[in-house]
Amino acid sequence: MYNVPADFINETKVWETLEQNKNPEPAQLKEVLAKAAEMKGLNLADVAVLTSISDPEMLGELFNTANTVKxxxxxxxxxxxxxxxxxxxxxxxxxxxxxxxxxxxxxxxxxxxxxxxxxxxxxxxxxxxxxxxxxxxxxxxxxxxxxxxxxxxxxxxxxxxxxxxxxxxxxxxxxxxxxxxxxxxxxxxxxxxxxxxxxxxxxxxxxxxxxxxxxxxxxxxxxxxxxxxxxxxxxxxxxxxxxxxxxxxxxxxxxxxxxxxxxxxxxxxxxxxxxxxxxxxxxxxxxxxxxxxxxxxxxxxxxxxxxxxxxxxxxxxxxxxxxxxxxxxxxxxxxxxxxxxxxxxxxxxxxxxxxxxHRPLDEVIRDVASMGYIPSFCTACYRMGRTGQDFMDLAKPGDIRLHCAPNGLSSFKEYLQNYASSETREIGDQLIRETIAGMSGIAKQRAEKLVNRVEAGRDDVYC
CATH class of the missing domain: 3.20.20.70 (Aldolase class I)
Structure with missing residues (x-):
């Protein structure tokens, strides 16, 4: 089976689909972006439509939609x-x-x-x-x-x-x-x-x-x-x-x-x-x-x-x-x-x-945290068996965030406590406090619990 031509890569179909969607109307572009915002994925024709975008205003809409989904x-x-x-x-x-x-x-x-x-x-x-x-x-x-x-x-x-x-x-x-x-x-x-x-x-x-x-x-x-x-x-x-x-x-x-x-x-x-x-x-x-x-x-x-x-x-x-x-x-x-x-x-x-x-790890982390992003070293999904289809079953309804957000914060806190420079630690600790303050429900409870464990001297805590 694995030495035969891979016919699932259909070059003719790729070129035909690109040609058919090379000059989409603004309404069609907006329709595809609206579909993308539903976070259910796109088909080949949809992707072809998005590759044709060159207008600065539509590029802005593409980027904004991607940011929202991310x-x-x-x-x-x-x-x-x-x-x-x-x-x-x-x-x-x-x-x-x-x-x-x-x-x-x-x-x-x-x-x-x-x-x-x-x-x-x-x-x-x-x-x-x-x-x-x-x-x-x-x-x-x-x-x-x-x-x-x-x-x-x-x-x-x-x-x-x-x-x-x-x-x-x-x-x-x-x-x-x-x-x-x-x-x-x-x-x-x-x-x-x-x-x-x-x-x-x-x-x-x-x-x-x-x-x-x-x-x-x-x-x-x-x-x-x-x-x-x-x-x-x-x-x-x-x-x-x-x-x-x-x-x-x-x-x-x-x-x-x-x-x-x-x-x-x-x-x-x-x-x-x-x-x-x-x-x-x-x-x-x-x-x-x-x-x-x-x-x-x-x-x-x-x-x-x-x-x-x-x-x-x-x-x-x-x-x-x-x-x-x-x-x-x-x-x-x-x-x-x-x-x-x-x-x-x-x-x-x-x-x-x-x-x-060429920046070292600590400098990258400080920069990332300064932008408001949580640097995560989490490996919990691999170790808890949340891989492949099991991961997707949690990801698509949004349930994976109940694990990822707390685990990301606890692994970041572990880095700050054990490895970070004083400047990075100060920026990171403030970001963790602000992030937890903006959370709610189970995710917030888990994050507070895991971060407190790290502060108490525990490493490698996750849910």
Whole structure:
């Protein structure tokens, strides 16, 4: 099944739908935005209509609707995580990536398990609780077992500052039995990007290695979900092809997962191409995405799949990241390094791509809190089994906020109490007081109870 063409990505239908909806009347635009405000998702034609918006007034309405939907579902909560690159070995030849196999301008390195443990300890001491484990698509002698051992190494590190409570994974596509092994290690989300859904472009930019197989990659999430991993993440590398096509094709992928497994992706990542060592393509994207179109992408995805998390990485500048919080972003990385071993000490090993936001975790948290957003390190849903369909069953009627809001506040309080600078602690404590004062009912009772427990010296409290 998983080596056949993925006919659920129907390029002809994408182009036809875009053509049919390229010049919508203002009334049609408003109708789609009104539908989006109901938070029940959008179909392919609706998404095509929104991609056509260019009028500043209608862009404002798009952004305002996205903000309303985001805050209705997520409130002011922003989940934080950090990528942990364990290796830049790679057998693929992706023209936009510094890790590509033939690139002689970077040093290659795969961290030992001892080094992974030391990197993990640095992240724990900074206050991180969520890690995204990332590796190039080739491993040392142990092969895939290297990834499994690396997960164990991260989870094994515990000190007076705590531990990493959830490891998410971004590694090469796997077979079903390998995905089952991954699940057995207690991972959170399995994440993989198709990079581009446009088949011709895909072949042009992936010129060597197993990644050339479009079908093997696009079926990866089917295999993961068949193996029992019900939290999966998808994404597109914007800049490789027309962003309108990419959004539409990604929606087809989402609809396919919903149809086959009853639930779509847990997260969508929206990386935009950034310069990478010895890659002319990375510095000169074939289809560059302007800042305004990038904001449009985030807003459209928030309206199209309202209950799916949208991830913004440190590829983007601090300003762009701030701008997208109100448009739909619900998860951000902070204090990131994209080179193996980059956290323990500065090294000369090249990163996968250039970063736009180099600020340390504490500075990011202070900035986020100053804007009125609650930085959350919560991992409760993974640990309480609220994943996949169970998560959506709570999210769609709004019940998940009875857990997310209190848990976000308690995990933020834990950070402030154990890791934050005095300036960040002052801003954060005030925000927590103001946020709880504005809550009501069960959510307020839970938040007060959990925050009080943290203040009394308890860590890792959640509901």
């Amino acid at each position: 805050e209705t579902i997520y409130g002011k909560r922003l989940v934080l995580f950090v990528p942990l690159y364990i290796s830049n070995l790679c057998a693929n030849e992706c023209l936009y990536c510094a890790f590509r196999a033939t690139n002689k301008e970077i040093d290659r390195h795969a961290l030992s398990q001892e080094h992974i443990a030391r990197e993990t300890e640095v992240l724990i001491n900074q206050g991180h609780k969520r890690v995204l484990l990332v590796a190039g698509e080739s491993y040392p002698k142990k092969g895939f077992d290297y990834v499994l051992e690396s997960i164990r190494s991260v989870y094994s590190v515990k000190n007076e500052h705590g531990e990493i409570r959830r490891v998410n994974i971004n590694v090469a596509p796997l077979a079903v039995d390998e995905f089952k092994q991954l699940k057995a290690e207690g991972i959170g989300t399995y994440q993989i990007f198709q990079e581009t859904y446009h088949r011709e472009t895909y072949q042009k930019v992936h010129v060597g290695g197993k990644k050339r197989d479009y079908n093997w990659r696009v079926w990866a999430l089917h295999r993961a979900m068949e193996a029992g991993i019900d939290d999966v993440g998808i994404g597109v590398l914007f800049g490789l092809f027309d962003y309108r096509f990419e959004i539409m094709a990604m929606m087809q992928h989402i609809f396919e997962l919903e149809d086959k497994f009853g639930v779509g992706p847990h997260t969508i990542s929206v990386p935009r191409m950034e310069p990478a060592t010895n890659s002319d393509m990375a510095s000169h994207p074939p289809f560059p995405v302007s800042d305004i179109d990038f904001r449009k992408i985030v807003a459209i995805l928030r309206l199209a799949v309202p209950y799916t998390g949208i991830i913004m990485s440190t590829r983007e500048t601090a300003k762009m990241r701030r701008d997208t919080f109100a448009l739909g972003v619900s998860q951000i990385s902070a204090g990131s390094k994209t080179n193996p071993g980059g956290y323990e000490e500065a090294n000369e090993i090249s990163g996968q791509f250039s970063l736009g936001d």
